[in-house]
Amino acid sequence: MARKPEPKQKNIGTTGHEWDGITELDTPMPRWWLWTFYLTIIWGIIYMILYPAIPLVKGATPGLLGYSSRGAVAEDIAAVSAKNAPLDAKIVSLDLAAIGSDPEVGTYANNGGAAVFRTFCIQCHGSGAEGAVGFPNLLDDDWLWGGDIESIYTTIKHGIRSEDDDDTRLSDMPAFGDDYLSDEEIASVAQYVLSLSGRATDETLVEDGSVVFADNCAACHGDDGKGLREMGAPNLTDSIWLYGGDLATVIETITYSRRGVMPAWSVDNKLSEAQIRQVAVYVHELGGGE
Amino acid sequence: MSTDTEETPPQLYAAREPIFPKRVKGKFRQLKWWLMIVTLGIYYITPWIRWDRGPGLPDQAVLIDMANRRFYFFWIEIWPYEFYFVAGLLIMAGLGLFLFTSALGRVWCGYACPQTIWTDLYILVERWIEGDRNARIRLHRQKWNLHKVRLRFTKWIVWLLIAVATGGAWVFYFADAPTLLVDLVTFKAPFVAYGFIAGLTATTFIFGGFMREQVCTYMCPWPRIQAAMMDEDTMTVVYREWRGEPRGKHRKAEGADKLGDCIDCNACVAVCPMGIDIRDGQQLECITCALCIDACDEMMVKVGKPTGLIAYITANDEPLERAGKPPRNMWKHLLRPRTIMYFTLWGAVGLGLLAALFLRADVQLNITPVRNPVYVTLSDGTIRNTYDIRILNKFQREETFLISVKSLDDDSEFDLELQGIDGHMIVVPADTTYSQRVYLNVSPDEPAATRDRTDVRIWIEAQTNGERASVDTVFNGDAP
Numbered sequence: 001m002a003r004k005p006e007p008k009q010k011n012i013g014t015t016g017h018e019w020d021g022i023t024e025l026d027t028p029m030p031r032w033w034l035w036t037f038y039l040t041i042i043w044g045i046i047y048m049i050l051y052p053a054i055p056l057v058k059g060a061t062p063g064l065l066g067y068s069s070r071g072a073v074a075e076d077i078a079a080v081s082a083k084n085a086p087l088d089a090k091i092v093s094l095d096l097a098a099i100g101s102d103p104e105v106g107t108y109a110n111n112g113g114a115a116v117f118r119t120f121c122i123q124c125h126g127s128g129a130e131g132a133v134g135f136p137n138l139l140d141d142d143w144l145w146g147g148d149i150e151s152i153y154t155t156i157k158h159g160i161r162s163e164d165d166d167d168t169r170l171s172d173m174p175a176f177g178d179d180y181l182s183d184e185e186i187a188s189v190a191q192y193v194l195s196l197s198g199r200a201t202d203e204t205l206v207e208d209g210s211v212v213f214a215d216n217c218a219a220c221h222g223d224d225g226k227g228l229r230e231m232g233a234p235n236l237t238d239s240i241w242l243y244g245g246d247l248a249t250v251i252e253t254i255t256y257s258r259r260g261v262m263p264a265w266s267v268d269n270k271l272s273e274a275q276i277r278q279v280a281v282y283v284h285e286l287g288g289g290e
Numbered sequence: 291m292s293t294d295t296e297e298t299p300p301q302l303y304a305a306r307e308p309i310f311p312k313r314v315k316g317k318f319r320q321l322k323w324w325l326m327i328v329t330l331g332i333y334y335i336t337p338w339i340r341w342d343r344g345p346g347l348p349d350q351a352v353l354i355d356m357a358n359r360r361f362y363f364f365w366i367e368i369w370p371y372e373f374y375f376v377a378g379l380l381i382m383a384g385l386g387l388f389l390f391t392s393a394l395g396r397v398w399c400g401y402a403c404p405q406t407i408w409t410d411l412y413i414l415v416e417r418w419i420e421g422d423r424n425a426r427i428r429l430h431r432q433k434w435n436l437h438k439v440r441l442r443f444t445k446w447i448v449w450l451l452i453a454v455a456t457g458g459a460w461v462f463y464f465a466d467a468p469t470l471l472v473d474l475v476t477f478k479a480p481f482v483a484y485g486f487i488a489g490l491t492a493t494t495f496i497f498g499g500f501m502r503e504q505v506c507t508y509m510c511p512w513p514r515i516q517a518a519m520m521d522e523d524t525m526t527v528v529y530r531e532w533r534g535e536p537r538g539k540h541r542k543a544e545g546a547d548k549l550g551d552c553i554d555c556n557a558c559v560a561v562c563p564m565g566i567d568i569r570d571g572q573q574l575e576c577i578t579c580a581l582c583i584d585a586c587d588e589m590m591v592k593v594g595k596p597t598g599l600i601a602y603i604t605a606n607d608e609p610l611e612r613a614g615k616p617p618r619n620m621w622k623h624l625l626r627p628r629t630i631m632y633f634t635l636w637g638a639v640g641l642g643l644l645a646a647l648f649l650r651a652d653v654q655l656n657i658t659p660v661r662n663p664v665y666v667t668l669s670d671g672t673i674r675n676t677y678d679i680r681i682l683n684k685f686q687r688e689e690t691f692l693i694s695v696k697s698l699d700d701d702s703e704f705d706l707e708l709q710g711i712d713g714h715m716i717v718v719p720a721d722t723t724y725s726q727r728v729y730l731n732v733s734p735d736e737p738a739a740t741r742d743r744t745d746v747r748i749w750i751e752a753q754t755n756g757e758r759a760s761v762d763t764v765f766n767g768d769a770p
């Protein structure tokens with residue numbers, strides 16, 4: 001009498017594998033598993049028809065839904081911009097000085113400004129806004145054209161020495177080496193300039209230099225050498241030097257002049273009004289804003 | 291009729307054989323009913339427990355607040371950076387499972403796994419509506435008629451209701467339950483809530499109603515992993531074949547005195563939710579639900595034989611029993627290096643978490659020095675370093691903090707400035723993280739101005755109760 005229950009399927013063999021006398025039954029797979037497998041194939045086919053799938057020489061088959069990840073990103077960006085439009089409108093309508101502390105748009109303006117800055121400004125001013133030789137550091141409290149938000153805004157909007165914008169600002173320091181001053185005069189005025197920050201190396205020339213300075217430089221840099229923002233003339237008495245404050249560099253600057261440039265970001269709508277305001281807020285809050 | 295003796299080739303795929311577990315009574319079944327009530331109770335009721343935390347904070351005792359990134363558990367509130375608590379709890383759950391598995395085998399599968407609990411519940415419903423095993427087998431074989439349609443339909447409706455309740459309960463853990471319930475029925479709830487409910491309803495309905503043992507045998511990875519934690523001292527459900535065999539029904543027939551204790555009533559097979567015969571030895575399908583023990587014991591009592599023909603025993607007791615010796619003391623099996631080790635680890639993690647929980651501060655300060663550039667020279671020669679600090683105010687009230695700085699290396703005087711704020715007071719709303727940019731300025735004649743690195747400590751002090759937190763950082767000077 002067969003006591004053991006009937007195996008579910010009589011002729012199940014073993015797989016032929018054997019480990020230490022243990023063999024493995026060759027039990028059939030469950031049928032639903034097979035169906036699941038077929039389902040995945042059907043799913044795959046539908047997916048292939050609907051979405052980009054088969055790679056061809058020039059790109060892949062587009063799929064019926066016309067999906068592309070690039071298109072999806074563009075859609076996302078458009079959606080976000082649409083959502084931000086009212087915020088941007090508010091930024092444009094607000095008084096510049098009120099934007100940064102506005103509870104609704106303040107943080108948005110700052111972060112938007114940071115994004116604009118990282119895209120368009122870091123090439124010259126550095127990723128931390130620390131500047132470089134010839135490109136102002138925006139973290140300190142020394143500003144060629146003014147560090148209040150209005151001035152920063154104007155500078156960004158119209159640029160410096162921009163050829164595309166009639167409202168652009170420019171400083172116009174002559175190259176004193178071209179027939180204006182002799183080498184001796186330049187050497188002495190350079191010593192005088194250094195003496196303004198207490199760093200003259202040859203005290204004997206300072207006296208002569210002060211005369212040269214009064215005749216040639218004081219018009220823009222001021223009698224006391226503290227600069228004049230309307231002219232974009234830097235303060236010569238502080239610790240900050242755009243091109244370097246050592247004697248050789250100062251002589252070079254006097255001899256050949258300096259002509260920094262900055263694009264006018266409003267021209268051709270390179271940046272929108274809202275973006276310009278955002279980045280102005282951002283720069284103003286970097287630490288040196290007035 | 292064909293006399294073909296050739297074997298048909300083995301099939302590669304086989305349809306599921308339906309299983310009709312019979313009702314059983316006994317101590318294990320009783321225990322399992324209780325476990326079912328407790329676990330399902332916890333699952334369904336927990337989101338509805340209220341816990342007052344004061345104004346502006348959720349009053350749900352257990353809440354995973356994704357939007358605000360908080361996890362509330364009664365009096366405990368976990369912030370995202372404290373996720374190690376969750377990780378720790380998961381590790382404890384893992385080690386706990388290891389411990390139980392090494393001591394009691396697939397006890398998780400047999401008693402506590404949601405798959406087992408919900409399947410049990412579904413079988414209970416099935417039995418209420420369609421009757422016990424024999425009635426269900428009859429119904430299964432019978433052709434479709436109004437009677438069958440009515441029974442099947444009722445059963446599926448009840449199953450579906452349970453499934454919806456199961457999926458529904460899940461989402462209440464992630465939002466205020468009463469509000470969400472109203473939103474759900476008025477179709478104002480977020481789409482993701484409906485998505486989760488639909489998904490979990492489908493899996494509950496399919497896994498509990500139709501897949502059942504197939505989930506355990508073919509889909510779940512846990513049984514295969516469990517095997518690594520079991521050894522000869524692990525308790526498993528075993529048929530004492532040395533006592534039961536040779537089995538036989540006909541107790542009065544000739545040679546009956548040679549028969550073992552198994553009366554071949556098939557009770558153990560009829561109750562098995564996995565559809566196996568424990569008398570064939572240990573099998574990978576067996577979830578050690580112990581229902582066959584209850585079934586067999588009931589029979590043994592009826593025929594006046596000792597119970598325990600099927601029982602929890604360990605592999606290394608088997609040779610002892612075969613040799614007629616008594617099995618070893620159960621504690622000898624339970625207390626062995628493996629279980630002690632799992633328990634120690636489990637306890638260590640638990641103690642660590644408890645300690646961490648009670649040592650948590652209500653205020654925390656993080657700092658990120660802005661290293662790009664490391665310092666800025668201002669026009670008067672002042673050296674400035676910039677830091678972004680984050681204050682975590684875990685008080686459930688708005689708090690004002692006084693911020694101050696001290697050099698750890700010398701007596702350099704630092705001038706601390708807050709971006710956009712006059713003075714040194716920072717107001718942080720209740721239960722929030724607050725970011726603030728801080729400048730440390732040092733005049734050019736202080737030593738720190740010309741030293742490469744100066745260690746500094748930044749303090750914040752809560753103004754209401756004086757609780758302090760500090761963080762150390764570095765000030766970079768303009769080293770020559």
Ligand code: SF4
Nearest residue numbers: 399403405506510512
């Ligand atoms: S095999 Fe998996 S699904 Fe089945 S009871 Fe065990 S843990 Fe649960």
Ligand code: SF4
Nearest residue numbers: 562576577579580582
């Ligand atoms: S053999 Fe026994 S313990 Fe194992 S699953 Fe079946 S009834 Fe449960």
